[in-house]
Amino acid sequence: MAPPGPGGGRRRRATVTGPGPGTGLPARRLVRLDDLGDLLPAARSLWGYVWAGPNSLVGLLGALTTRTRPVRWRGVLLFEDADSGLARFLRWRGFAAITLGHVIVTNRRASDGLLAHELEHVAQAERWGPLYYPAYLLGSLRGYRRNPFERAARRAAGVIQATLEERGRGRS
Secondary structure, eight states, X not given: OBOOOOOOSOOEEEXXXXXXXXXXXXXXXXXXXXXXXXXXXXXXXXXXXXXXXXXXXXXXXXXXXXXXXXXXXXXXXXXXXXXXXXXXXXXXHTOSEEEETTEEEESSOOOHHHHHHHHHHHHHHHHHXXXXXXXXXXXXXXXXXXXXXXXXXXXXXXXXXXXXXXXXXXXX
């Protein structure tokens, strides 16, 4: 989970039109555009999907309560800017997002920094598989801020943010 923070980065959605499968008719799907480029993986490994599969099923069940249409983004299902169900619970608890396996739910438009933080949790779920939830809860015994999974996600997001800022200074 990530605490609320300032928005930022490009918050865009685009509709891509392409041929429907076998019909010759246009298919429409939402895509999320970001400034993360080559800084984060665009796809995930098959083994990661399998190993984190039970976590992703839990995430999908929780995300369905948001009644928000997901976007496939960088190998995950992103339920962004949701306002009911799990997203409402997150807001009530003071959090902006949660990652459950390959499912990310946010209760606001997410900045690139927040998404980098949440993608680190996806990578953690892929490494730990079904052991991730018990390990995360055990790591939270000393508090959210001291949880090693959260500290690693904050560090990863910090590196991404610093790189984005450096690239932005290079353009001006």
